[in-house]
Amino acid sequence: MEKSILCIPVFLPLIIGFVMLLLPNRLSSLFRVLTLIISVITFVLGIIIFTSGGTNVTWSIVQLGEIKLELLLTATPLGNFMLLFAMGFGLLITLYSLKSRSLGDDRDNANIYYGATLLTIGGSAGILLSNHLLALLIFWEIVTVSLYLLISTGKDNSNFAATKSFAMIGASDAAFMLGVFLVWVCSNENIAERTLVISSISLPTDSVLPVIAFLLLLLAAITKAGAMPLHTWVPTSGEYAPASVMALLPAAIDKLLGIYLLLIIVKKIFIIETAATLNLLLAIIGAATIIIAVMIAMVQHNLKKLLSYHAVSQVGYMILGIATGTPIGIAGGIFHLVNNAIYKSCLFLCGGAVEQQTGTADLEELGGLGKKMPWTFATCLIAALSISGIPPFNGFVSKWMIYQGVIDMASGQAGTIAGLWPVWLVAAMFGSALTLASFVKLIHSMFLSRLPSGLKNTREVSALQIIPMAILAALCVIFGIFYSQVPLQKLINPLLPSLVGENAEYKLSLWNAGLATVLIAAGIGIGVLIWLIGRLSDKIRIVPTWTCGEIQENDKMIVPGTHFYKTVSSMDGLKQLYTGQSKGYFDIYDQGGRLAMALTGFLRWLHSGMLPMYLTWLTLGLLIVLFVVCGIL
């Protein structure tokens, strides 16, 4: 193995992380310092690799039959870009955890927490730099395991969440593995020339086997990214896992990796432009994810669960952007990926800060924290406005690019997917509106509303925790205002040629200032009008509450944000869906569990413990073996 800068971000964290897992908890301060140092190193290396690349590494590990397992580390434009952000998030989350972990009583798990964080950093570096599918798969599984370990450091029911996440992602990893081998089988007619090197595979999707391989890999990608219908591990772990874990993995790195894999399979391994059905499938997954997840998010009462459903919903935009196949749509998808990671991490960190200071994540028990935690409020507000797509924040720009991608596709392509462009556009825009609606609820319940008496002594979190939140919020603003100068021209445009070929030029027509101003003014005007009509119609009487002369101090006399969308959730038709959803009827994990239990129950019933029964099986087995071996069958 040649020496190269590419090895360090992969192996340094992996090795140290693994050793850390095996060391006792007592050394927790050492773990903290070590994790911080290594995450700084990997971040710096991420920048260096992004700016100047690195020499390729080739290390043949083992040859089994005709299949070679090689470690090929290559710096590709897309991988470098993702690496920069993955390492950046690793560093920020480490910073945040330094203080937050020492406050809690979770010292028990320090070795697991920091060890798994390092494994995540090293594993994702490995995924993003690997040019060999099998090696990529190995790193992919390492990240899955570290997610499990990280979630399991939480309290209460985190064991359930960790199990569910690992089971679901493990299933997708299994699909990934089969997909990888099918890709190998399809990669060439001639066995000796078959390969697993990503850069030398290009499969047309016109026969059955490549399509199956594509679907298997797609399954892995969307499970990791958390798109419908395989998203259910995200909200469950969101509810129970530590907030910093959610900010690191499901909100940021898992999205990066999932979408990275999606881009790799859609743009590099397979040629799907010709396969309209597959493209349509992607668009449907994207659109459905946007709408359904945000509908569920609206009615959540748990802060972290609400955020998790948004983490699901936002993936839909990225997938939709990629599904358009237009340069602007793909650029928008990638830009949205980055933006989402930024504001969603920020939101989870804010949520974690609130939970840490108040001891609860239930929206009904929170309120009026704006004055107590001003920094958290400010950063949370910025992130919430970004995710809702309000200009001039970053979420607006990337969503706008995705809308344009959809429209461009309609004018530039033929076929079902292009013909259905209004559906995609409406899904994306309506989803954005609902996002805003649910964040109005979130901000209201947490920071406005009235302060419950139990939270009178709440204080702001420490500076070490504010810094990562503030950095992320600042990025929201910078990427929003200087969208063209900083992220698009410096980061995203250079990597487009490697994805969509030479004609990667796109024209970003952001908005027509005059028209937009008129529209916004009109919108505000109509709003005022509605308010005035309500006011002037004189049907509302405002009087002080009649308390029969008693003096009452009732905390519950507030406008609870949790009731904002009760009308939606109790609407006929929707109500049944919501109930079914909360009971897990649409959850593949729950349903799969029920099916497996039924099957197991039957098998257990067969194992009654009766000796004669067992002897009967034995005899039957003997007969079958006799028939087969003696050639009677």
Place this chain on the structure above:
Amino acid sequence: MIGLLPAFVVIPLIAAFILPLFGKKGKDAATILANAVILLLLVLAVVAVYSGKQGIYEIGDWSIPLGINLVLDGLSALMLLAIATVATAAMLFSARYMEQYTAKAKYLSLFLLMVAGMNGVVLSGDIFNLFVFLEIASLASYALVGFGCGHEELEASFKYMVLGSVGSIFILFSVGLVYGHTGTLNMAYISQTIQNNGGLNAGLTFALALFIVGFGLKAALVPFHAWLPDAHPSAPAPISAMLSGILIKTLGVYALSRVVFNIFGVSQATGWLIIVLGLISMIIGAFLAIGQEDLKRLMAYSSISQIGYVVLGIGLGAALIQKGEDKLASLAILGGLFHLVNHAVYKSLLFLNSGSIEMATGTRRLEQMGGLAAKLPYTRATCAVASASIVGIPPFSGFWSKLILIIAAILAGYYWIAAIIVFVSLCTLIMYLKVHRYVFLGQLPEKLQNARENKGTMLFAMAFLACLCILMGLLVIIPGLKEAVLDPAVKVLTGGFEYSRFVIGPGG
């Protein structure tokens, strides 16, 4: 080395008969003696593998086929090493664990008898002797399963004995048939006679079928598995580790592959029969394991599922040899044998973990445990390593053997077999997630606030096996190791009838 071959059988046998004399007062001396014997066997086995020597030992200098011979080839050497490794850990674990039971010296004696029996099975070059050693090991294991003398243990032991005896009878009957048709009991000469006759006649075919059922029963393949889920959980933990870890493989898989590959010769029908038995065991074992609420029972069912992998690899090898694809066949067999060794290590580690948990909590029911990560950190760590191996998470050992099996299936064009392997791995993942969820994570029940980990030799035994789990992946990655350890064993099976030429010599 070859001169030392009888030592593998004789030393534990003699020690087994000396040990009961120690009685109650000499308990510690007996423990030390037994541990020393097993350690000596480990050293001998390492030397046997490391030296790479192969050869025949003729007992009492009676030349074959008149006398009885012991044969050391690649496969026996690998099995000897596996037996000695698992036995070392289990014995070390017993030193403290078996203090809970009375009559420790008798336990140690039975343990050594079982080891002697297994070593005899893998070394024997004589089919009747193979049966005798198999019976020694089986009888010792019947007694050990019932060692607790509780209601449950005795019932399990009885069932095990009835079904095990049925299996033994099939094998004995089959040995008789073979003798009748070939006039010899020496495995190499039987094989030679079959080659000279140009194939199997009806009687020998019948004998082969009985062998498959008999050894299949010892290997606990579905549908001959029914004794295992009762017997393995009821035994004391180190014995469960021995039974699941190595006994079913020695008496079942090793004997089966020796008979099928080296004596009778492979055919398409037997190859596919073994593949199907393996696949059924994998799937049914896995489903049954997921539903269990008893920790050791879950692990026992998972053993059935894992033995399926081993048998699948070997069956695939048989079918591929028959198709003339020798390179692929050796890959499949390599996968099977490597999985056998890996499973021996991690499954015995898992059973030792279960023993440590049972000792600390006094229960095997999953729902009565929880949050033990804080109380039993070392058990948790070693259990995590073993689980990661059995599930097949890179870079732990199980990953590599499953990878080899999958690649063999893919290269052979049986994509559906690869899909089943992957699917069963997923089931395995779910069952061990369940173990960790209920045992180590979650809330600590009131009753278990005082649970304490037992350190000392028990911990050492677990740590030893955990290190092996981490390091055994190197067996395929480091170039020289695979050639030295695994390939000779694979060659014995792919070589098929070469065995008889090797034993009888070129002139015979």
